[in-house]
Amino acid sequence: MRVDLNISGQNTINIQQFGSIIILDLNLHIIGISENALEELKIDHIDHVLDCSLESLGPTIFGKNTNKIHRLIENIKDHVIPRQIIPIKLANKRVYLKLSLHDDQIFIEWEEQFKKYTSAKKINEFSFLLDTIQPNNWHLVCHAINRILHFDHVFVVQIEETGYSHVVAEDTLDGQQYYKDMEFSKSFMPKEVFPFYSMCSYRYSPNLKNNNQKFYTNKQDFILLESQLVPVPELHQIFLSEKGVVSALFFSIHIDGNFWGLLVAHHGKEKNIDLQQRKLCTFAIQNATSKYESYLKQNLLERNEILRTAEVDLKIDLLKSKSVNCALMKHMDIIMDMVDADGFALFNQGDVCFNGICPTKAQLYEIVAFIQAHTEKSLFKDNNFRETHAKKFKGRLPFAGLMYLKVGLLNDQILIWFRKESASKVLNLQLNPLTSEQNTPRIVITESRNKDIAKSWNDIEINFVLTLNQILKESIVSKLKEKQQWNEQVVASNNELEMLTFTLSHDLKNPLSILKIGLQFLQNSKDVLNAVALQKWYSNLIASTESIEEIINNVVSLSQQKGNSLSKEPIPMAYNLQQIFNDSSLLYENKSYEVEYGKLLPIWAEKSALYQIFSNLISNAIKYSTHVTTATLYINSYFEGGQVCYLIQDNGIGIPKENLTQIFEIFKRGSNVKDIEGTGVGLSLVKRIMERLGGSIKIESEINKGTSVYLYFPIVEDFPPSMLAD
Template structure:
């Protein structure tokens, strides 16, 4: 390795994967995958192969191992031939000098790396592993599981101390489970600074899940290389030497042997099972692998628990977002929809306060800074934050104007709405003062050393590990991923439902209403007046078809096209007439038995469409209030579309259910059909608009326009959510 002087100021940049050495308990061969020549060899290979390391370089396996015997030549050649890079790592057994060794094979670039270490076949671990697995999976809570895991791993490796070390959001770590020999002081509950495990070490823990340091006092063995070779990348090697800084750190703790196993969740390093022994101790490779198996079970359990918890939290926030979406659809202003309804922005996170900054006005809920402070924070955000979402649980590190704000705003979550550069939502969390027990005060320890006549000073790892208590101030509780996702979803819903300011929307709606009234009158007149001549046209065409016996085939086809076109025009005019009647009809306000309507519609649609394959689930059907004919028409269009557009699914299902919530009656109709592309959501209720993926189905694009008009007349709401090939859910919301 090229020269690199390491201390606490640069240990996070130390290239620990190319130290150019291995630990003394094993030896290493690096074989070029194409030429089969030895390009790397550890200095101590003589004791296993009877050949000096220098004499092995640049020779083929057969040439350099001639003195070792035919058996060793053939076995190592077999390892090279059989190894597949897809397996990442493979373990073989081989006899060297009349002793059994493991050959652990991995690949580094174009080099096949074979690491040899003693194998102890007297150790039988299967029963112990099975017993350990049984005890671990019997735990149904995370703390019990971790306690069981450290006990079982200690029983397998026989180390003095076994801990679970969890990484926290700020990079530090905490011991959350521990089992130890009685005479040792406990580390349970202690925190360790981020610098104790540098970033590049954490990355290697994600790749190599097990790491043994057998003896901190043993001198590492250099790995020789050919002149043309670069320093070997030992990322995947199990015998890789240890950073001098880490060795000094372990010695300062009094630890002579260390063993660690990674806990990986969602491809992230959640923590380590950290094991310490206060005398040198080598662990057989198979035992290390058994301990890793137990750790994998822990990782899987924690992953499932985390997923269950995240799903519950996400479901809660999604429900809040859904309610806010309903508010936005039924209210004319963002302020009324987001801060004046029963469900508000404050419910969307675990914040104690929230501010809606809109149109140069600030609307607050809960515990927040005063208006001037929020306005100043908003100005700072506009000038300094370019991303659409910003979150921190320590605002004081970013923003200088926190004086007098900590009680309500030590942490903030800010999302820009996008309607205007100054429009944003700010959630606030108050200061959370708490204490942290550190395993020794993080400090820089100056050590003098001599280089010739010059005295140099190095910064070494800390030597004190006595418990030290820190009072943490100016910090709030952290923002969870689910809270940030919830805030992002709210902005998306706002942008989807509020493209313009409320005043502009009201003016546009008034103009559109007048235009619709004129269009409806015109449509009714034209449709009604055209029906008679269209009927005459169709009658003459049919008369001509049946009265002339000697018509040519192409002439018959033209006549058939005239008849078919007349039918299509008649169908479309009926649709337009239906739409006109909806507009002109004044709805009744009487109780309507929605259950009977739905049952009749489903029965009729199955007969008309000859569709008996669709599984139609009808659940609760509470009564609604309104006009029987119009409500029948609304359900007919929605249910008809659900059956039609799911008919080509492998197992078509339509789910219909109603329920009461906060003084309103909700009907939900869900199908597993073709779905609607999000880019087309804004056009769904437009007249004669049909989606690109609906061309294979009959229709005119009028039905949903009719439903929208009917629900408007009843002062109700129709809304939906859908995605391509993921089905569609429509909601009809009636006033009780």
């Protein structure tokens, strides 16, 4: 639109000739008026109209319809109705009067009515046409519209993501196709013309050359875009004139609320199309658009169902397969089909698998290296990759566009989809600036062949790739966790085996030593022992062998149960502790060792496990007290917090404070043990067995004063009363 300032200080805008317009502010004062409307008022000077109230000038224009129009304007102003179209008679001429509100401005437009009514035959024919329009069949839509308009050309142009405009359907009076499958370059539909076409359901120009009517306003930068009288954008106006088009209609197509494209109707002669016919066309296009949206949604549902099935199958195979790459190889066909690709490649740590139209292995290595060097994004897509980058690779690339997905942080798992060239004719438009040279054309139209450009990747396809990426990431993380758990299990198994070895070597030492000492004593003294003493020694030897057997059984049980807790029963402790002390005393040369027993409560545990616990602790107490003149051991128990607590207290060498935090670690011993025999395994075993029993251990110690060991055993249920009797 061209805006000039006339000599009276008012802005003027050139608009189309076929109608009239008055624009009011919310106070119903005139802020803009067209030349045709001024002629209706028979007013010679614009200053007599602008800023005047509609109340004073309305009767001159609208006559007996003034009050009716005032009521409609008030309803629109108060948002009772959004807009209104009424057929009325003005100056003995039948017109359509249109009222609407835009940005606090009230538009009053009127144009001549060419048909008083639409015949029943036309309505029936129109209904039949609506019924015949099938989803995703824009050819039938073009044909149906042209049955109403009878224009030379009717075609649908889709505006693609790339900025190119693609003609998807066409209907002509002569049966020839002029634009079908043709593409217009980005210059044909620049972003600045989008509002002109997208904000109205249609745009109408009965004569593209007749844009000489003036619109007057006292406002700066006045925007008339909502009016049907605004001329077609200059670029399209010149292009259509070059093609011999005089009359044109443009119907906007919106899919899911987004400007999708246009249905365009061209005619080589001036042709007036009645408003009713335009509305019928609009209704037909909206009906077709609704069907197309339903088709897309149904297609999306079906596609999503396939996707969900593919995702489930892929997830199952990802769980079953040892590697992500193995699972992907099984699903290469579906992964390629889901993004409508012509080829697909898997790149995994240098290994490559191909499906469909793909580059050579050497080219793929070059492509991966090139993309990695140029972007850190996980997802990269380029529908004209060959056109832009072909010179960087050896040999001709067999594809035009690609989409690249890097899975994970490392560059060892890459998925690449390929699309072949989508060849088409392209019209390029170039608008030349106005010059004084008469022979300079206003527009240069060139036709080229669209090559090395593939079809763009749409939102559905990209969403599938993003979903796939998420599935693969989750699988990779899961497999890393499985690997970590496996490694931990291997380490744990090794530790378990090591602990079993230490347990057997450590805990069998005491009963084996007792057995050895007993056998040696019997061998040397059996002739001088009486029957009672001999029986006692035999009993001790049998008890030692039973202890060995129980320890072995317990170790086997521990290895089988692994992390599970041990089975428990109530065990009386008085006799067991006395027996353990007597056995341990035989191993060390401290004849003056004294033991004092307090209350010895029963324990919910496993018998052989208790033998290992107390045998280790009592042996330690005796062993680390051999240098003390009067060595004493105190064993007591009591209830505390729903547990049985056992205290084993000695007056031995004690444990240095700095060693207490590590004393339960295997092979860790106090720094003051010097040449006292030991491996640093016993307390580690005790702690481990206590944890299997669901209990805990605590040690307090002081150098040269002794050590106190606290053992806490959970109470599974009440002890039998007989066990608690003194």
